[in-house]
Amino acid sequence: xxxxxxxxxxxxxxxxxxxxxxxxxxxxxxxxxxxxxxxxxxxxxxxxxxxxxxxxxxxxxxxxxxxxxxxxxxxxxxxxxxxxxxxxxxxxxxxxxxxxxxxxxxxxxxxxxxxxxxxxxxxxxxxxxxxxxxxxxxxxxxxxxxxxxxxxxxxxxxxxxxxxxxxxxx
Amino acid sequence: xxxxxxxxxxxxxxxxxxxxxxxxxxxxxxxxxxxxxxxxxxxxxxxxxxxxxxxxxxxxxxxxxxxxxxxxxxxxxxxxxxxxxxxxxxxxxxxxxxxxxxxxxxxxxxxxxxxxxxxxxxxxxxxxxxxxxxxxxxxxxxxxxxxxxxxxxxxxxxxxxxxxxxxxxxxxxxxxxxxxxxxxxxxxxxxxxxxxxxxxxxxxxxxxxxxxxxxxxxxxxxxxxxxxxxxxxxxxxxxxxxxxxxxxxxxxxxxxxxxxxxxxxxxxxxxxxxxxxxxxxxxxxxxxxxxxxxxxxxxxxxxxxxxxxxxxxxxxxxxxxxxxxxxxxxxxxxxxxxxxxxxxxxxxxxxxxxxxxxxxxxxxxxxxxxxxxxxxxxxxxxxxxxxxxxxxxxxxxxxxxxxxxxxxxxxxxxxxxxxxxxxxxxxxxxxxxxxx
Numbered sequence: 315x316x317x318x319x320x321x322x323x324x325x326x327x328x329x330x331x332x333x334x335x336x337x338x339x340x341x342x343x344x345x346x347x348x349x350x351x352x353x354x355x356x357x358x359x360x361x362x363x364x365x366x367x368x369x370x371x372x373x374x375x376x377x378x379x380x381x382x383x384x385x386x387x388x389x390x391x392x393x394x395x396x397x398x399x400x401x402x403x404x405x406x407x408x409x410x411x412x413x414x415x416x417x418x419x420x421x422x423x424x425x426x427x428x429x430x431x432x433x434x435x436x437x438x439x440x441x442x443x444x445x446x447x448x449x450x451x452x453x454x455x456x457x458x459x460x461x462x463x464x465x466x467x468x469x470x471x472x473x474x475x476x477x478x479x480x481x482x483x484x
Numbered sequence: 485x486x487x488x489x490x491x492x493x494x495x496x497x498x499x500x501x502x503x504x505x506x507x508x509x510x511x512x513x514x515x516x517x518x519x520x521x522x523x524x525x526x527x528x529x530x531x532x533x534x535x536x537x538x539x540x541x542x543x544x545x546x547x548x549x550x551x552x553x554x555x556x557x558x559x560x561x562x563x564x565x566x567x568x569x570x571x572x573x574x575x576x577x578x579x580x581x582x583x584x585x586x587x588x589x590x591x592x593x594x595x596x597x598x599x600x601x602x603x604x605x606x607x608x609x610x611x612x613x614x615x616x617x618x619x620x621x622x623x624x625x626x627x628x629x630x631x632x633x634x635x636x637x638x639x640x641x642x643x644x645x646x647x648x649x650x651x652x653x654x655x656x657x658x659x660x661x662x663x664x665x666x667x668x669x670x671x672x673x674x675x676x677x678x679x680x681x682x683x684x685x686x687x688x689x690x691x692x693x694x695x696x697x698x699x700x701x702x703x704x705x706x707x708x709x710x711x712x713x714x715x716x717x718x719x720x721x722x723x724x725x726x727x728x729x730x731x732x733x734x735x736x737x738x739x740x741x742x743x744x745x746x747x748x749x750x751x752x753x754x755x756x757x758x759x760x761x762x763x764x765x766x767x768x769x770x771x772x773x774x775x776x777x778x779x780x781x782x783x784x785x786x787x788x789x790x791x792x793x794x795x796x797x798x799x800x801x802x803x804x805x806x807x808x809x810x811x812x813x814x815x816x817x818x819x820x821x822x823x824x825x826x827x828x829x830x831x832x833x834x835x836x837x838x839x840x841x842x843x844x845x846x847x848x849x850x851x852x853x854x855x856x857x858x859x860x861x862x863x864x865x866x867x868x869x870x871x872x873x874x875x876x877x878x879x880x881x882x883x884x885x886x887x888x889x890x891x892x893x894x895x896x897x898x899x900x901x902x903x904x905x906x907x908x909x910x911x912x913x914x915x916x917x918x919x920x
Contacts (some may be wrong), residue, residue, distance in 0.1 A: 379539075379542070379543040380507070380539065380540075380543075381539075383541045385539055385542060414545075415543040418542060418543050418544055418546075419542045419543055419544060421544060421546070422541075422543075422549070424540040428583070465620070465621065466621045467621055467622075467623060468621055468622045468623060469622060469623030469624050470623050472623065474612070474616070475623075476617075478613075478616055
């Protein structure tokens with residue numbers, strides 16, 4: 315067998331592997347993610363999993379300090395937490411950014427719900443796993459009291475979406 | 485307490501601890517008065533929120549935010565001072581200002597009418613719900629689909645409104661008067677209270693007569709006048725817009741006047757350049773890295789490690805440098821301009837090749853090891869290369885003196901400084917009591 319032929323075969327095998335890996339990734343992304351296994355530190359370093367809020371309707375919001383639409387929607391999220399916090403409702407945010415910047419935005423805007431922290435890279439992986447393949451923020455997921463994903467929202471979250479998808483769950 | 489001008493001007497960075505946290509409950513609190521005008525907390529927060537760096541502002545530490553708030557407050561005070569002076573000089577009575585203001589207000593009135601029209605087009609609840617479900621999960625797709633339907637309905641409503649206004653104001657168009665014999669005073673559109681002449685459509689002479697282009701302009705101008713007239717009849721309150729325009733335009737108008745006085749022509753710039761020989765020379769610049777330690781012995785030991793290849797200057801600076809900033813940046817000092825560093829270091833690095841480690845250099849801070857990462861040798865700067873910079877330098881020189889003069893004429897009362905000092909005194913008192 316000539317070296318050229320060997321090379322060709324090698325590439326065919328490699329391409330086959332790549333396809334298999336890709337198929338496996340797709341399968342993993344399509345599966346319902348184990349939400350309560352997501353575990354991240356908050357701004358004071360204390361580790362949390364979504365299990366901490368099990369039994370509540372959760373609005374899980376992904377954001378970053380450099381993202382202007384994310385900052386626009388934060389006052390709305392603060393308001394939801396204030397208004398519906400007593401109805402077994404909880405806003406949880408995951409910041410894909412430097413802890414110091416997230417802390418400052420929390421103080422500046424008066425965020426009244428937990429801010430969990432992850433790196434941009436890990437956050438991007440998590441977004442993909444949760445159905446946001448473009449890895450865009452802001453991204454919001456509504457989780458029912460039973461731990462099922464009820465709704466996924468790409469882009470700025472608004473009052474109409476809250477009325478339509480969150481209020482019926484409360 | 486009133487700050488005398490020199491005091492105000494000496495505060496290059498006004499850090500106001502009272503402003504560390506935006507207190508929304510106290511939005512109407514007056515921070516500074518300039519003559520009879522108040523600058524409130526709400527004014528300051530609005531100015532910050534409308535600045536292009538607002539998203540980044542929220543990510544900064546408290547003291548950095550306080551410094552920016554202080555700086556923004558100084559800008560607002562400067563603008564109010566210039567406005568007060570512009571009014572004293574009656575710039576608000578000049579045609580340059582009144583014509584601009586009236587054009588601006590007409591534009592705003594026209595736009596507000598159209599906005600009201602657009603806002604009256606809404607999707608029904610049923611339609612909204614249908615779209616929500618169709619584009620569930622994507623805010624952008626939902627917004628685009630809604631906008632597309634609204635825009636189609638708006639165009640239809642706009643045409644209907646125009647037709648209604650044409651009837652209401654009894655519009656008559658005289659298209660047959662558009663011919664090569666047309667005169668500036670020829671009336672091309674007549675309505676109840678207003679008309680359009682050929683002269684008001686174009687300042688062009690009849691040299692390039694083009695019937696199609698004139699017709700096009702006539703239709704557009706008719707639409708504009710009809711909407712403007714309808715808006716005028718609705719008595720939309722525009723006093724706030726007029727005030728806002730004056731607050732922004734008058735300071736700018738005064739500045740244009742002053743800059744023309746300070747720099748009447750290019751020879752002023754040329755003269756400034758010639759009388760400042762230090763500006764002709766572009767200084768050398770070095771990109772430096774260094775570590776500083778307390779003893780000569782430690783510096784020598786670290787130097788030996790670097791020379792022997794056991795560690796890099798960056799690693800050692802990150803670990804051992806006594807300068808916290810250098811330690812944080814692993815010794816990278818960035819670009820340093822000739823004449824701004826310690827003279828002992830400048831002497832030592834003059835003959836260093838790139839990436840060569842200097843001998844141990846003693847300064848008042850400690851014992852340094854320095855290396856040059858890159859260098860840019862200066863040269864001669866020509867007048868045309870720095871013309872804009874010269875202009876800015878002259879403005880800055882004159883602006884300080886001018887603002888001092890304005891503060892004598894228009895009293896500035898820094899109420900916020902008073903509150904700040906009270907707060908500082910209370911903090912100190914508390915601290916004293918705790919200490920004892």
